[in-house]
Amino acid sequence: MxxxxxxxxxxxxxxxxxxxQRPVPVKNTGREETVSLQENLQENDPLQEEMQIETExxExxExxxxxxxxxxEQTAVSEEELDLEDDIENGYFHFLRPSDxxxxxxxxxxxxxxxxxxxxxxxxxxxxxxxRTDMYHQYAPFFSEFQYKLKQGGSLLYSWDIGMGVNFxxxxxxYLASPVNWLIILCPKKFIIEFMTILIMVxxxxxxxxxxxxxxxxxxxxxxxxxxxxxxxxxxGYMAAYSWNIMWLDCIFLLPLILYGLEQLVQxxxxxxxxxxxxxxxxxxxxxxxxxxxxxxxxxIVQVILYPSKKIKDLVATGVRFGFYSLLAGGLAAVxxxxxxxxxxxxxxxxFDFPKTISCxxxxxxxxxxxxxxxxxxxxxxxxxxxxxxxxxxxxxxxYLGAKKITVREKAVYCGLLLMFYASFxxxxxxxxxxxxxxxxxLPCRQSFIYIAFGADYVLSGLPGIERNFLETxxxxxxxxxxxxxxxxxxxx
Numbered sequence: 001m002x003x004x005x006x007x008x009x010x011x012x013x014x015x016x017x018x019x020x021q022r023p024v025p026v027k028n029t030g031r032e033e034t035v036s037l038q039e040n041l042q043e044n045d046p047l048q049e050e051m052q053i054e055t056e057x058x059e060x061x062e063x064x065x066x067x068x069x070x071x072x073e074q075t076a077v078s079e080e081e082l083d084l085e086d087d088i089e090n091g092y093f094h095f096l097r098p099s100d101x102x103x104x105x106x107x108x109x110x111x112x113x114x115x116x117x118x119x120x121x122x123x124x125x126x127x128x129x130x131x132r133t134d135m136y137h138q139y140a141p142f143f144s145e146f147q148y149k150l151k152q153g154g155s156l157l158y159s160w161d162i163g164m165g166v167n168f169x170x171x172x173x174x175y176l177a178s179p180v181n182w183l184i185i186l187c188p189k190k191f192i193i194e195f196m197t198i199l200i201m202v203x204x205x206x207x208x209x210x211x212x213x214x215x216x217x218x219x220x221x222x223x224x225x226x227x228x229x230x231x232x233x234x235x236x237g238y239m240a241a242y243s244w245n246i247m248w249l250d251c252i253f254l255l256p257l258i259l260y261g262l263e264q265l266v267q268x269x270x271x272x273x274x275x276x277x278x279x280x281x282x283x284x285x286x287x288x289x290x291x292x293x294x295x296x297x298x299x300x301i302v303q304v305i306l307y308p309s310k311k312i313k314d315l316v317a318t319g320v321r322f323g324f325y326s327l328l329a330g331g332l333a334a335v336x337x338x339x340x341x342x343x344x345x346x347x348x349x350x351x352f353d354f355p356k357t358i359s360c361x362x363x364x365x366x367x368x369x370x371x372x373x374x375x376x377x378x379x380x381x382x383x384x385x386x387x388x389x390x391x392x393x394x395x396x397x398x399x400y401l402g403a404k405k406i407t408v409r410e411k412a413v414y415c416g417l418l419l420m421f422y423a424s425f426x427x428x429x430x431x432x433x434x435x436x437x438x439x440x441x442x443l444p445c446r447q448s449f450i451y452i453a454f455g456a457d458y459v460l461s462g463l464p465g466i467e468r469n470f471l472e473t474x475x476x477x478x479x480x481x482x483x484x485x486x487x488x489x490x491x492x493x
Contacts, residue, residue, distance in 0.1 A: 097224070099222065100224055100227065101212050101216075101222070101223065101224040101225070101226045101227025101228070101230065102209055102212050102213065102227060102230075103227075104208075104224070104227040104228075104230075104231065105205075105208030105209050105211070105212040105226075105227040105230030105231055105234065106205040106206070106208055106209045107205065108208070108231050108234075108235075109204045109205050109207070109208050109231060109234040109235050110201050110202075110204065110205045112235060113200075113201050113204060114201075117130070117197075122197075123193075123194060123197075129193050129197070130193070130196070130197045130200070130244070131193060132244050133244065133379075134244070134245070135196070135244050135246070138175070139175065139196065139246060139247075140192065140193060140196065141162065142162070142171060142175050142176060143176070143181070143184060143192055143195075143196060144189070144192055145159055145161055145162060145168075146172070146176050146181065146184065147184045147185065147187070147189065147192065148161075149168075150182070150184070150185045151185060155168070156168055156169060156172060157169045159171075167343050169336075169339045169340075169343070170339060170340055170343035170344070172336070173286060173336040173337070173339060173340035173343075174247065174285065174286070174287060174340070175247050176247070177247075177283055177284055177285065177286075177336050178247065178250045178284040178285070179280075179283075179284070180199065180203075180250070181199075183195075196246060199246060199249075200243055200244070200246055200249065203246070203249035203250065203252075203253055204234050204235075204239060204243060204249070205234065206253040207230075207233055207234040207239065207249070207252055207253040208227070208230040208231050208233060208234035208235075209230065209253075210230075210253045210254070210255075210256040210257055211229065211230040211233040211234070211253075211256045211453060211456075212226045212227045212229070212230030213256065213257075214256035214257065214259060214260050214457075215229060215230070215256075215457065215460060217260055218259075218260065218263065218457065219460070225460075226460070229393075229456045229460055232389045232390045232392075232393060232452075232456055233256075233389065233452060233453060233456060235389075236386075236387075236388060236389040236449070236452045237370070237375075237377055237386040237387060237388030237389065237448075238252075238386045238387070238389075238448045238449045238452060239252075239449075240377050240386070240388075241377035241378065241379050241386040241443075242379070242386070242443065242446070245443075247284075247285050248285055248288050248446075250280075250281065250284035250285060251281045251284060251285050251288040251289055251292060252288075252449050254277055254280060254281045254284070255281075255292060255449065255450065255453055256453060257273075257277040258274065258277045258278050258281060258292060258296070259299070259453070259457075260273070261273040261274025261275070261276075261277050261278070262274050262296060262299055262300060262303065262322075263303060265300075265318075265321060265322060265325065266300060266303040266304065266307060266318055266322075267303070267307055269317075269318075269321065271321055271322075271324070271325035272325075274325055274329075275325040275326075275328050275329045275332070276329075276332075278292070278293075278296070278325075278326065278329035279328070279329035279330070279331075279332030279333050280332075280333075282329060282330055282332075282333035282337060283332065283333035283335075283336060283337075286333070286336070286337055286340060287436060288446065290435075290436045291434055291435075291436075291446065291447040291450060292450070293326070294433070294434060294447075295447070295450050295454075296322075296326070298417065298420070300318075300319075300322050302413055302414075302417060304318060305409070305413050306409065306410055306413060352437045352438075354432070354437070355428055355429050355432055357428075358427060358428065358429055359427070359428045360426045360427055360428075361383040361425075361426050361427075361428070361431075362383070362384075362426055363426070364422050364426070367385065367387070367422055367425055367426065368394070370384060370385055370386070370387050370388060371387060371388055371389075371391060371393070371394040372388070372391065373388060373390075373391055375388065378444060379442060379443055380442055381442055381444075382444065383425070383426075383431070383444045383445065384444060384445070385425045385444065385445035385448045385451070386445065386448050387425075387445075387448050387451055387452060387455075389452045389455070389456060393455060393456055393459050396459045396460075397459055399459075400458060400459050401415075414458045417454065418454075418455065421450075421451045421454070424447070425445050425448075431445070434446075434447045435447075
């Protein structure tokens with residue numbers, strides 16, 4: 001080959017290499033990227049593609065197994081939860097603020113009662129009044145006598161105007177000791193019945209407010225849905241059956257505050273709030289407070305189990321702290337408690353006839369049916385508990401049991417306490433103990449409000465993000481209809 005031919009071949013090779021290495025414009029998502037023809041040829045090679053896929057797969061697995069990847073995944077889940085909460089609070093229900101739950105918890109129960117009064121023609125919607133059973137025979141005369149003594153300066157120790165004479169201090173301790181009742185001095189005598197009716201409405205609304213407040217602080221986050229459960233508590237079957245027992249209502253709306261105080265005592269070692277609220281409850285009505293005190297013993301054990309301490313001395317300190325503040329609460333109410341104890345010793349109530357045999361009133365399945373809204377309330381001699389607080393609470397129990405964020409220990413403790421309540425409704429011995437070592441004369445299972453508060457509390461803990469679905473179904477409206485339809489007759493009968 002001649003030299004010229006060789007040069008010609010070299011020139012052609014240079015031209016080919018120049019073409020191969022020339023950049024080629026490629027369009028991708030609106031941008032122009034440059035890739036070489038060599039790279040394109042490599043990409044079309046099946047062997048190269050397979051090797052590249054294997055390499056990428058290995059790199060992906062290594063990244064997924066790394067701690068950084070796990071942290072990113074956890075962060076992503078947390079961000080999703082926050083996005084859900086923001087969507088509920090600021091987006092989907094932007095017109096509802098968390099603080100609106102407290103307002104709704106007060107005014108919805110009051111509005112329901114007003115509707116019932118209008119339906120029944122109760123003053124000012126008619127000529128009827130709210131007085132029923134013992135309200136007519138006892139409570140109204142007691143309030144009238146109390147007002148007379150306050151205005152005329154009569155003795156609070158004895159009264160000649162009730163029966164043939166009565167120990168008024170003992171009567172006051174059970175029926176009239178609520179500090180709110182002293183407002184009757186501002187009420188004209190002819191409006192005493194209306195004053196009592198207004199007190200019932202206000203105390204019913206306060207039941208919703210205090211329970212909502214407790215849920216907000218118990219879960220350390222305000223949600224409007226807490227107000228929904230506050231409405232459940234205020235419009236429960238217990239309130240439908242016993243709302244006319246005006247002297248009990250103070251303890252019912254104080255219970256959520258006492259629960260929070262006890263949690264504070266165990267977890268933060270602060271007992272003042274617990275002491276004051278429990279003392280106020282004992283002062284208002286010592287009888288219902290007996291049931292609260294029994295439950296407090298159980299609940300402090302629950303708190304110790306759920307928040308265990310590694311040191312024995314801390315456990316002992318919690319027990320001592322609980323005993324001290326509980327006794328101090330009783331001491332705060334001693335001004336009415338001691339005269340009442342002395343007066344009871346002179347009556348048949350001072351004797352204890354503990355049951356000698358154990359019997360059951362009904363099965364646990366029959367009690368579960370008491371959660372249904374169309375089941376009538378019981379205020380007679382039968383032992384049925386009034387535990388209706390919305391069918392949704394019973395349905396949400398399954399969500400609580402299935403919630404992964406709740407520990408097995410917590411579920412076991414709470415479910416054990418739940419079964420204990422069911423047993424106390426049915427077994428005669430437990431029923432005897434709950435009612436101050438006496439069998440109730442009608443008005444059965446007077447401790448049912450504690451079960452309602454406790455049940456709604458732990459069920460709500462298993463409902464992260466349920467607010468949207470619940471509000472979409474109009475849960476408040478359904479509850480109001482249940483209350484009006486199922487309990488209207490019993491409340492105002």
